[in-house]
Amino acid sequence: MPLIENGRAVADRWVSLADDAALPAEGGVIVSFARWQAERDALLARSAPLGVRLPSTVSAGAVAPDLERFALVVVEFPKFRDGRGFTTARELRERWGYTGEIRAVGNIIADQYPLLVRCGVSTVEVPDGTDVETWARTLNTVTIAYQASVGEDEPLALLRRRVAAA
Amino acid sequence: MTYVHPRNHAGIYHYDELDRQFVRERVEQFRFQVERRLKGELSEDEFKPLRLMNGLYLQLHAYMLRIAIPYGTLASHQLRGLSEIARRYDKGYGHFTTRQNLQLNWIKLEDTPDILGKLAEIDMHAIQTSGNCVRNVTTDQFAGAAPDEVVDPRVYAEILRQWTTIHPEFTFLPRKFKIAISASGEADRAAVRVHDIGLVVKKNAEGETGFEVYVGGGLGRTPFIAPKTRGWLPEEDLIAYIEAVLRVYNQAGRRDNAFKARIKILVHETKLDKFIALVEDEFARIRGPKFRLDSAIVEAIRSHFAPPPFEELPPASDLAVRRRADDAAFDAWVRTNVRDHKAPGHASVTISLKPAGGVPGDISSEQMDAVADLADRHSFGEIRVTHEQNLVLAHVKQDDLYALWQALSAVGLATANAGLIGDIIACPGLDYCSLANARSIPIAQALSERFADPAKQAEIGDLKIKISGCINACGHHHVGAIGILGVDKKGEEFYQITVGGNAELDASIGDILGPALTADEAVDAVERIVDRYLERRQPGERFLATLARLGQAPFKETAYAAD
Numbered sequence: 166m167p168l169i170e171n172g173r174a175v176a177d178r179w180v181s182l183a184d185d186a187a188l189p190a191e192g193g194v195i196v197s198f199a200r201w202q203a204e205r206d207a208l209l210a211r212s213a214p215l216g217v218r219l220p221s222t223v224s225a226g227a228v229a230p231d232l233e234r235f236a237l238v239v240v241e242f243p244k245f246r247d248g249r250g251f252t253t254a255r256e257l258r259e260r261w262g263y264t265g266e267i268r269a270v271g272n273i274i275a276d277q278y279p280l281l282v283r284c285g286v287s288t289v290e291v292p293d294g295t296d297v298e299t300w301a302r303t304l305n306t307v308t309i310a311y312q313a314s315v316g317e318d319e320p321l322a323l324l325r326r327r328v329a330a331a
Numbered sequence: 332m333t334y335v336h337p338r339n340h341a342g343i344y345h346y347d348e349l350d351r352q353f354v355r356e357r358v359e360q361f362r363f364q365v366e367r368r369l370k371g372e373l374s375e376d377e378f379k380p381l382r383l384m385n386g387l388y389l390q391l392h393a394y395m396l397r398i399a400i401p402y403g404t405l406a407s408h409q410l411r412g413l414s415e416i417a418r419r420y421d422k423g424y425g426h427f428t429t430r431q432n433l434q435l436n437w438i439k440l441e442d443t444p445d446i447l448g449k450l451a452e453i454d455m456h457a458i459q460t461s462g463n464c465v466r467n468v469t470t471d472q473f474a475g476a477a478p479d480e481v482v483d484p485r486v487y488a489e490i491l492r493q494w495t496t497i498h499p500e501f502t503f504l505p506r507k508f509k510i511a512i513s514a515s516g517e518a519d520r521a522a523v524r525v526h527d528i529g530l531v532v533k534k535n536a537e538g539e540t541g542f543e544v545y546v547g548g549g550l551g552r553t554p555f556i557a558p559k560t561r562g563w564l565p566e567e568d569l570i571a572y573i574e575a576v577l578r579v580y581n582q583a584g585r586r587d588n589a590f591k592a593r594i595k596i597l598v599h600e601t602k603l604d605k606f607i608a609l610v611e612d613e614f615a616r617i618r619g620p621k622f623r624l625d626s627a628i629v630e631a632i633r634s635h636f637a638p639p640p641f642e643e644l645p646p647a648s649d650l651a652v653r654r655r656a657d658d659a660a661f662d663a664w665v666r667t668n669v670r671d672h673k674a675p676g677h678a679s680v681t682i683s684l685k686p687a688g689g690v691p692g693d694i695s696s697e698q699m700d701a702v703a704d705l706a707d708r709h710s711f712g713e714i715r716v717t718h719e720q721n722l723v724l725a726h727v728k729q730d731d732l733y734a735l736w737q738a739l740s741a742v743g744l745a746t747a748n749a750g751l752i753g754d755i756i757a758c759p760g761l762d763y764c765s766l767a768n769a770r771s772i773p774i775a776q777a778l779s780e781r782f783a784d785p786a787k788q789a790e791i792g793d794l795k796i797k798i799s800g801c802i803n804a805c806g807h808h809h810v811g812a813i814g815i816l817g818v819d820k821k822g823e824e825f826y827q828i829t830v831g832g833n834a835e836l837d838a839s840i841g842d843i844l845g846p847a848l849t850a851d852e853a854v855d856a857v858e859r860i861v862d863r864y865l866e867r868r869q870p871g872e873r874f875l876a877t878l879a880r881l882g883q884a885p886f887k888e889t890a891y892a893a894d
Contacts, residue, residue, distance in 0.1 A: 224582055245377070245380075245503070246380060246463065246503055247503065247586055248463075248500075248502065248503025248504060248581055249581060249582055249586075251499065251500045251501075251502075251503065251581070252500055252581045252582050255499075255500050259617075260616070274373070274377050276360075276364065276381055277503070279499075280497075280499040280500075280502060281499075283499035284499050284500055296372075299367070299372070302363070303360075303363075306359060306360040306363065307353065307356045307497070308352070308356060309349055309350075309352055309353035309356065310497070310499075311353075311493040311494060311495075311496045311497070311498075312493075312494050312498055312499075313621065314499065324490070324493045324494060324628060325349055325350070325353075325493065
């Protein structure tokens with residue numbers, strides 16, 4: 166499925182691994198949180214980059230002690246109305262200081278894209294056939310915000326601000 | 332001296348170019364969403380939360396647009412703009428709600444982006460008036476005017492309005508989220524304990540401003556009076572604490588059942604101590620520079636709500652006193668609809684939208700224009716909407732009261748029943764709403780006609796009737812001294828009566844009196860309950876006190892007495 170970053174389609178260099186699929190020797194793989202817990206040692210024995218996929222029922226704190234081991238954290242949205250992932254992304258950044266890629270996957274609509282970015286999400290996986298132009302446009306429609314986004318760490322000296330352009 | 336239009340003193344947050352740009356961009360965003368919906372790029376399922384977050388509901392007969400009136404304050408030009416929109420895009424009237432907003436009931440989807448564009452021209456919008464997000468923050472309709480006020484609550488309502496506007500993390504919460512603020516040292520005119528978060532503004536011994544916080548109140552099918560979660564929250568921590576509550580709720584609130592998704596259920600199921608611990612933990616962690624509410628921000632916002640230039644006047648107006656002595660109807664109106672003001676020689680006036688036989692909260696475009704003109708003439712161009720579905724002119728000179736009363740009488744807006752039994756709260760019910768089980772409006776109309784006699788209303792005194800057309804309780808029936816709930820029994824409309832509810836700081840949920848009745852029976856039963864109260868009360872005793880003293884039995888007995 167296409168991957169969007171900064172409003173553009175980008176290549177996906179990761180392989181998402183089913184829980185029963187064999188672990189390849191080479192290349193970056195994404196495993197489920199359950200598999201990470203079950204096969205931790207085998208996964209860490211590899212030298213290739215590792216990503217973990219968090220269901221919406223698992224909060225950022227569950228992977229916090231191991232974040233340095235992940236080059237990618239995938240946050241799942243089972244339904245676009247389920248907003249837990251916004252908190253998960255923000256906590257990964259603000260609470261646990263995670264600096265790797267955060268990827269949102271699942272049922273997400275274009276109108277949520279600017280909010281995801283403001284919560285610290287780097288990339289979004291979108292369905293095949295998605296008009297990337299629509300996603301790019303949603304990113305730049307509203308340029309004023311009334312609260313800081315992730316990464317804007319100055320003291321709260323003002324409420325309103327311009328959103329950094331994508 | 333240069334001329335200053337009265338509305339420049341109106342106690343609203345005055346937009347600057349940045350705020351205007353934001354609202355215009357938001358309109359364009361919605362226009363794009365409507366286009367995508369009409370082209371089929373967005374499914375109705377996907378479009379629904381987007382339109383809801385711009386105030387657009389699909390009702391029984393048409394779309395309804397709910398326009399945000401932040402903490403219920405409007406400037407006169409805004410009310411004229413709303414009147415014009417109602418005339419052009421609706422049927423020439425609007426409906427004020429218990430959330431201090433305005434609803435237009437007959438809207439076309441295709442017109443909505445243009446209506447939002449018109450609203451943007453008067454610095455208004457419909458953002459977050461629906462959807463699973465933080466809704467309009469409500470407060471005391473007498474803010475800035477009431478003698479018992481500790482600090483002006485509009486300042487904090489505006490700060491929270493801004494902070495929660497398209498908050499990136501909290502726009503897809505488990506369910507809707509309502510915040511109310513009260514700042515009276517004595518009363519609660521904002522019903523804070525039936526909100527998701529209720530804030531009471533306080534001053535401590537050192538003269539510092541802070542808040543008492545209640546979390547997890549609400550009505551609906553599982554009513555809860557909010558418990559206190561914090562006795563003192565310093566002003567600078569307001570945003571950090573609200574952020575902490577919302578974060579705990581966004582992570583832990585139930586998403587498996589919409590009827591159990593409000594924060595009141597989370598507080599109840601988690602148990603209060605544990606819930607408080609979760610919030611305090613999060614609060615302790617994020618409290619710090621990033622979320623500290625700088626006093627410079629508070630002062631900048633406060634400057635929007637500076638007191639208007641009141642004339643220096645003697646405490647009581649001789650003219651008003653003489654007119655009251657001469658004109659019994661004026662005197663009756665002053666007694667019910669006029670309140671003391673903190674500035675000598677001034678008063679706050681409630682414009683009742685509850686004429687006998689009328690639809691509670693409804694107002695025509697002509698009446699909106701008339702109120703806007705009167706606000707310019709008598710109240711610094713400012714109008715308030717109350718959660719009891721009335722309007723308020725907060726800052727009227729007592730010398731002007733008679734002229735104002737005459738002008739209101741001429742447009743059918745001088746009903747003398749504020750706070751009395753005729754001042755009924757009712758939801759739109761099955762006349763409009765797709766969720767309703769029964770109509771609310773005809774019951775309100777029948778009751779207000781039944782109790783139309785002003786002398787009888789004055790005799791009854793403080794007794795609030797609140798009517799909801801379904802268990803979602805938009806008409807706040809749980810907290811009515813007499814509450815009426817519409818239910819559906821095999822396709823027929825029936826009404827369940829509760830007694831003993833109260834939305835003030837000592838809030839209580841009413842108890843069901845007995846089996847549901849037909850509409851006619853319910854109206855008769857309410858009248859008999861009131862008559863029984865008049866027979867049995869002790870001198871000066873409110874209905875709630877008589878009920879507490881005697882218990883339900885005498886009221887139940889008369890309510891169900893065979894004719």
